[in-house]
Amino acid sequence: MTTFERYVFRRLSAVFLVTLAALAGVVWATQALRQLDLVTAKGQTIVQFIGMTMLAMPFLVQAMAPFALLIAMLVVLNTLSNDSELIVINASGASRAILLRPILVFATVISLFSASLSLLLAPAGLAALRDEITQVRVDLVANIVRPGRFIGIEDGLTFHIRNRGGDGQLEGLLMHDERAEDTVFTYEAARGRIVEAADRTLLVMQDGTIQRRNRGNGSISIVRFQSYAFDLSSMVPTSTVSTYKASERSTLDLLSPDPEDVYAAENRTRLIAELHDRLSQPLYPLAFALIIFLFAGEPKTTRQNRHAATLAALVSAILLRTGGFGILTLVPSMPAARFALYLLPLGAIVLVGWMVAMGRKPRWMAAIGSLAERIGERIEALVARLQGQQQGGAA
Numbered sequence: 136m137t138t139f140e141r142y143v144f145r146r147l148s149a150v151f152l153v154t155l156a157a158l159a160g161v162v163w164a165t166q167a168l169r170q171l172d173l174v175t176a177k178g179q180t181i182v183q184f185i186g187m188t189m190l191a192m193p194f195l196v197q198a199m200a201p202f203a204l205l206i207a208m209l210v211v212l213n214t215l216s217n218d219s220e221l222i223v224i225n226a227s228g229a230s231r232a233i234l235l236r237p238i239l240v241f242a243t244v245i246s247l248f249s250a251s252l253s254l255l256l257a258p259a260g261l262a263a264l265r266d267e268i269t270q271v272r273v274d275l276v277a278n279i280v281r282p283g284r285f286i287g288i289e290d291g292l293t294f295h296i297r298n299r300g301g302d303g304q305l306e307g308l309l310m311h312d313e314r315a316e317d318t319v320f321t322y323e324a325a326r327g328r329i330v331e332a333a334d335r336t337l338l339v340m341q342d343g344t345i346q347r348r349n350r351g352n353g354s355i356s357i358v359r360f361q362s363y364a365f366d367l368s369s370m371v372p373t374s375t376v377s378t379y380k381a382s383e384r385s386t387l388d389l390l391s392p393d394p395e396d397v398y399a400a401e402n403r404t405r406l407i408a409e410l411h412d413r414l415s416q417p418l419y420p421l422a423f424a425l426i427i428f429l430f431a432g433e434p435k436t437t438r439q440n441r442h443a444a445t446l447a448a449l450v451s452a453i454l455l456r457t458g459g460f461g462i463l464t465l466v467p468s469m470p471a472a473r474f475a476l477y478l479l480p481l482g483a484i485v486l487v488g489w490m491v492a493m494g495r496k497p498r499w500m501a502a503i504g505s506l507a508e509r510i511g512e513r514i515e516a517l518v519a520r521l522q523g524q525q526q527g528g529a530a
Contacts, residue, residue, distance in 0.1 A: 201419045309322070429491050
């Protein structure tokens with residue numbers, strides 16, 4: 136690449152990385168909050184929580200990458216235009232290919248990056264996250280111990296705790312056991328902790344009392360203790376086998392699922408939709424890059440309005456991706472629609488590429504530009520009128 140082409144490529148890469156980090160970070164925060172209560176119920180540290188939720192990051196990055204490319208290209212092209220760099224390049228007699236080449240190289244790199252995420256890293260990360268969530272859900276604390284609530288574990292056995300510490304310690308513990316035929320037990324303790332010992336799950340209580348009430352004569356006896364272990368092994372769920380959804384399965388598994396896999400047998404069409412969605416996703420960065428170049432890649436003077444071109448590029452790219460999502464929802468019920476997952480972005484690439492090569496633009500872009508100019512004039516007139524009224528009132 137020439138010096139100018141390397142310059143454009145570097146700027147695109149820098150803006151893309153910053154934008155992708157911001158978008159993925161925001162989406163990650165919203166997704167992490169959904170798992171916060173489930174994970175903290177196990178008494179994990181913040182480092183463990185972040186490590187667990189970061190397993191979904193490849194999937195989030197893969198979903199945000201085309202939109203980060205979209206924003207990066209708009210920012211860089213508008214900056215080059217505002218700084219008159221595109222005008223200087225055009226005035227020097229250089230063709231538009233000098234700007235198109237680094238954009239296509241950049242889009243190709245992002246497409247390969249998106250392919251590696253969608254085909255390998257994203258499903259592996261989601262599968263690992265599913266394993267972690269399954270492990271948390273079979274944990275006794277995550278399932279039955281909730282602060283401020285009375286939780287019935289079995290018929291006749293109820294738990295209640297006042298608070299749960301960040302290190303997993305239970306505070307203000309109350310347990311009521313009516314399972315025995317002749318005696319009712321009520322356990323109270325200042326502190327407690329779930330521990331694993333000798334392949335058993337124990338609730339170790341400290342500084343508390345055991346109240347025994349005889350059902351026959353109603354007599355009550357109270358025993359104080361410094362430490363007491365209550366066996367919970369029979370109440371702990373034992374199923375730790377994860378059931379992976381379509382998005383959490385490897386690409387090889389989607390290509391040839393296990394015949395004995397119940398989920399795969401019952402959701403064959405979902406697996407097909409997921410497979411073709413993964414294979415088609417790397418096409419969107421190329422389509423987005425050509426769309427942005429078509430609308431915003433021409434040099435414009437400072438007197439020319441670029442807002443219409445930016446708006447047209449955004450609307451076209453968003454409609455294209457929305458169409459892809461819409462087709463994806465049809466594939467489970469209409470398997471033949473899977474071919475449209477490829478035809479839509481490929482059709483956009485061919486059509487927009489032809490328009491770029493021929494130097495043409497959609498006719499409706501002129502109408503959008505005219506509408507944007509009229510709206511801008513109305514807004515400026517309204518602002519000027521409001522400012523005049525404020526000055527008159529002040530006088």
